[in-house]
Amino acid sequence: MTSSSRFLLGRRSLIAGAASVGLAGTADAQSPQRGGTMVMIVQPEPATLAAYLSVAGNIAPVTTQIYEGLVTYDWSLKPAPKLAKSWEIAPDGLSITFHLQDGVTFHNGAKFTSADVQYAFMQVLKKVHPRAPVVLADLTAVDTPDPLTAVFRLSHPAPYLMMSLSGYDAPILCKSVFENVDPAANPTANKPIGTGPFKFGSWERGQYIRLDRNPNYWQNGLPYLDRIIARFIADSSTRSAALETGEAHYAAFSAVNYSDVARLKANPMLDTTSKGYEMFSGISEIELNEHRPPFDKREVRQAIAYAIDRKFIIDNIQYGFGKPATGPISSTFAASGLYTDDVLRFDVPDRIAIANKLLDDAGLKRGEGGMRFATTLEVNSFGQQWQRQAEYLKQALAVIGIDLTLRSEDTGAWLRRVYTNYDYGMSEPFFSNLSDPVIGVQRQYVTNQIRKGVDFVNNTFYSNPEVDTLFTAGAQEIDPAKRAEIYHKIQKILVTDSPVIWLTEIQYVTVFNRKLHDATTGPLGTYSAFERTWIEH
Amino acid sequence: MRRLAFAGRRLALAVPVLFGVAVLNFFLIHLAPGDPASVMAGEGGSATPEYMDMLRHKFGLDQSLPLQFWHYIVNIVQLDLGYSFRNDETVLSLILDRLWPTLLLMVTAFILSVVCGTLLGLLAGTRRNSPRDGIISVLALLASATPTFWLGLMLIVLFSIRLGWLPTSGLETIGAFNEGWAYVVDVARHLILPALSLAMFYLALYVRVMRASVVEQTRQDYVTTARAKGQSERGIVFGHILRNALLPVVTMAGVQAGNLIGGSVIVEAVFGWPGIGTLAFSALQGRDLNLLLGIFIVSACVVVVLNLMVDLAYGILDPRVEL
Numbered sequence: 129m130t131s132s133s134r135f136l137l138g139r140r141s142l143i144a145g146a147a148s149v150g151l152a153g154t155a156d157a158q159s160p161q162r163g164g165t166m167v168m169i170v171q172p173e174p175a176t177l178a179a180y181l182s183v184a185g186n187i188a189p190v191t192t193q194i195y196e197g198l199v200t201y202d203w204s205l206k207p208a209p210k211l212a213k214s215w216e217i218a219p220d221g222l223s224i225t226f227h228l229q230d231g232v233t234f235h236n237g238a239k240f241t242s243a244d245v246q247y248a249f250m251q252v253l254k255k256v257h258p259r260a261p262v263v264l265a266d267l268t269a270v271d272t273p274d275p276l277t278a279v280f281r282l283s284h285p286a287p288y289l290m291m292s293l294s295g296y297d298a299p300i301l302c303k304s305v306f307e308n309v310d311p312a313a314n315p316t317a318n319k320p321i322g323t324g325p326f327k328f329g330s331w332e333r334g335q336y337i338r339l340d341r342n343p344n345y346w347q348n349g350l351p352y353l354d355r356i357i358a359r360f361i362a363d364s365s366t367r368s369a370a371l372e373t374g375e376a377h378y379a380a381f382s383a384v385n386y387s388d389v390a391r392l393k394a395n396p397m398l399d400t401t402s403k404g405y406e407m408f409s410g411i412s413e414i415e416l417n418e419h420r421p422p423f424d425k426r427e428v429r430q431a432i433a434y435a436i437d438r439k440f441i442i443d444n445i446q447y448g449f450g451k452p453a454t455g456p457i458s459s460t461f462a463a464s465g466l467y468t469d470d471v472l473r474f475d476v477p478d479r480i481a482i483a484n485k486l487l488d489d490a491g492l493k494r495g496e497g498g499m500r501f502a503t504t505l506e507v508n509s510f511g512q513q514w515q516r517q518a519e520y521l522k523q524a525l526a527v528i529g530i531d532l533t534l535r536s537e538d539t540g541a542w543l544r545r546v547y548t549n550y551d552y553g554m555s556e557p558f559f560s561n562l563s564d565p566v567i568g569v570q571r572q573y574v575t576n577q578i579r580k581g582v583d584f585v586n587n588t589f590y591s592n593p594e595v596d597t598l599f600t601a602g603a604q605e606i607d608p609a610k611r612a613e614i615y616h617k618i619q620k621i622l623v624t625d626s627p628v629i630w631l632t633e634i635q636y637v638t639v640f641n642r643k644l645h646d647a648t649t650g651p652l653g654t655y656s657a658f659e660r661t662w663i664e665h
Numbered sequence: 666m667r668r669l670a671f672a673g674r675r676l677a678l679a680v681p682v683l684f685g686v687a688v689l690n691f692f693l694i695h696l697a698p699g700d701p702a703s704v705m706a707g708e709g710g711s712a713t714p715e716y717m718d719m720l721r722h723k724f725g726l727d728q729s730l731p732l733q734f735w736h737y738i739v740n741i742v743q744l745d746l747g748y749s750f751r752n753d754e755t756v757l758s759l760i761l762d763r764l765w766p767t768l769l770l771m772v773t774a775f776i777l778s779v780v781c782g783t784l785l786g787l788l789a790g791t792r793r794n795s796p797r798d799g800i801i802s803v804l805a806l807l808a809s810a811t812p813t814f815w816l817g818l819m820l821i822v823l824f825s826i827r828l829g830w831l832p833t834s835g836l837e838t839i840g841a842f843n844e845g846w847a848y849v850v851d852v853a854r855h856l857i858l859p860a861l862s863l864a865m866f867y868l869a870l871y872v873r874v875m876r877a878s879v880v881e882q883t884r885q886d887y888v889t890t891a892r893a894k895g896q897s898e899r900g901i902v903f904g905h906i907l908r909n910a911l912l913p914v915v916t917m918a919g920v921q922a923g924n925l926i927g928g929s930v931i932v933e934a935v936f937g938w939p940g941i942g943t944l945a946f947s948a949l950q951g952r953d954l955n956l957l958l959g960i961f962i963v964s965a966c967v968v969v970v971l972n973l974m975v976d977l978a979y980g981i982l983d984p985r986v987e988l
Binding site for chain 1: 697698699700703704705715716717719723751752753754759762763766814818821822825826829832833834835836839933934935936937939940943944946947949950951952953
């Protein structure tokens with residue numbers, strides 16, 4: 129007995145030793161310091177902290193410190209242990225067995241068991257999570273043979289499910305807190321209780337959310353920080369100023385304007401990184417309403433794709449951040465083999481001549497002022513950058529004889545016009561591919577996603593039975609090679625049909641204080657816990 | 666006594682005004698396209714029709730507009746401002762939380778602009794066409810032509826980033842957990858830049874109004890009389906001219922009181938000041954109708970009270986004014 133516990137002790141110190149060697153091997157030669165407060169900028173202020181009800185981008189940076197998932201993801205985008213220490217997927221793909229960590233407690237003291245997993249998935253997430261109808265549609269039951277084993281039962285193989293189980297996609301909730309309460313009206317919605325490294329402290333509306341260190345965290349010795357403050361500052365210039373003065377340590381996603389990044393980079397106190405966004409893969413696009421002629425003609429859509437200089441947008445509007453998009457799937461999926469650039473390419477030298485010829489062939493002759501037809505472009509309401517891109521598009525399309533009128537509205541009006549009233553010709557949204565094409569790509573191109581009143585789905589009215597069949601097959605194929613082949617085929621067809629014009633792959637930038645270490649530890653970036661993050665003080 | 670009666674009458678008149686504000690705003694807000702369910706779903710980037718129906722039912726948006734209006738009016742009469750579903754909190758508690766920072770900012774900016782504007786205007790007006798007058802007038806012209814948000818950003822660049830004297834934003838140093846005097850000093854340090862930005866435009870306006878008014882009063886017969894009876898220049902300025910010259914400034918102050926809330930939206934956004942302005946902005950962006958209506962009504966109350974105070978001040982300054 130004594131020898132075995134000594135062995136355990138020895139192994140633990142060995143692991144700790146390995147961890148510090150690992151840290152030394154990466155950017156930081158110093159060893160982590162305990163304590164301190166990290167101030168991160170979250171923009172805009174979240175409306176709620178009910179991460180199981182909303183996937184709004186400003187909620188997760190806070191809630192992923194509190195709620196944990198069954199797994200997390202490593203830099204190769206593979207699942208890694210979190211609340212589940214290991215798992216087996218049945219050969220037929222119809223069940224997944226998770227072995228859970230022992231000795232985990234929720235912030236309210238309740239012990240974490242397989243019953244919590246079952247309740248979270250079957251009674252809350254499956255019922256109210258916005259992505260459940262896609263991600264959890266095939267999940268029929270969660271069995272709990274013992275307190276530390278949870279078995280997922282699936283009606284079809286669902287290879288994407290393992291890619292959607294982090295604390296961001298599928299937070300594990302405490303059964304006793306949610307039992308007998310309407311999940312859409314839980315009193316802990318804004319005072320979340322999870323198993324994570326930080327506990328909810330307080331929320332001063334309009335100012336900040338305070339998170340405190342969880343002293344009983346199941347990973348011994350973690351987290352290093354005493355406190356995390358999520359601050360809200362509405363003005364982007366002031367956000368940059370707060371980083372420059374050291375009042376804030378960390379700002380992710382688009383909290384800092386591209387136009388400020390170069391200046392902040394030159395500040396010896398600050399550093400930047402583009403890592404930590406590998407599971408979002410945003411692509412900026414133009415949606416074309418096929419119910420508005422002449423967008424029902426493929427030649428017209430292709431002509432628009434040819435007319436746009438993606439490199440120009442990146443160099444002049446995105447301050448050099450980003451890369452040209454080749455199709456519906458981001459090049460970040462090259463890692464899993466799902467991406468291909470072997471598609472119809474629009475970045476050819478004689479692209480303007482081709483575009484003009486396509487429009488001529490479509491019977492759209494140049495009329496007064498050299499214009500062939502006029503339409504509106506609904507300007508994205510999420511920031512200045514999109515207004516500038518719209519202005520560029522107006523000029524670029526005028527070259528091939530398309531007269532654009534730009535219309536700028538606020539978010540509510542824009543979404544209503546484009547996804548409910550379909551009262552638009554062209555719109556310039558951006559879509560995230562997320563962790564798998566089933567979750568982030570499919571929604572925009574399949575026929576059953578033409579759903580009036582639902583935002584960010586198929587509003588172009590593109591409908592192609594072949595594409596529908598391929599997407600269904602891709603969602604259920606567990607052999608990686610065969611799956612890749614299916615998605616390559618989809619990319620080829622979609623790019624040729626061009627229901628959407630793909631512009632650029634968005635590159636986000638995190639700006640952080642050099643005193644802050646290990647703030648970006650995986651592909652989920654700011655949507656994962658800062659348990660290993662530490663601050664020099 | 667007459668003053669009390671006047672105040673009472675004005676307050677009674679405020680009731681139909683506030684009711685009108687409530688009715689007008691209710692329909693104006695419903696004219697705007699988009700609803701909170703759509704915005705909430707849009708923020709998430711994906712949602713099902715069932716999910717959106719659930720939200721709309723929860724928010725009461727599946728009821729007819731007249732019915733929604735009836736519920737709203739019944740609640741207002743009972744002084745119940747309703748519930749913000751977006752924030753999962755009652756409208757009243759959201760507003761009360763955010764009212765005092767805005768009032769603090771408004772009152773500080775108001776006092777700053779009236780006191781400094783009056784003094785500088787007096788200094789300029791009593792030495793017409795002197796270098797002192799020239800400098801003050803040119804500065805006032807510049808200040809009144811400077812956009813508030815730009816001024817705010819430039820103050821941050823100078824005092825926070827370059828000099829490092831004052832914090833960039835917020836109401837207090839977060840994580841410092843100051844108490845007592847330390848807290849008061851901390852908030853005051855955070856208040857300086859936003860209050861200055863908000864005050865500057867009206868400060869400049871008061872300088873110009875006050876200067877013109879002082880110049881005009883100086884030409885009046887009573888000044889000549891006072892000078893003839895041998896009163897000192899200082900005595901003439903503070904005993905006679907000041908009080909008379911103040912009246913146009915007070916009129917202007919009444920206008921400013923109403924505009925301060927609007928101006929504070931911009932200043933609060935620039936300085937991350939947790940007040941009514943930023944709350945209103947996020948409510949508008951999120952189409953949080955209940956919250957927005959609540960903010961309108963509370964701001965209308967504040968404006969009514971401020972205007973009443975200005976009118977009463979008018980009567981005190983000039984007893985000839987009939988209330």
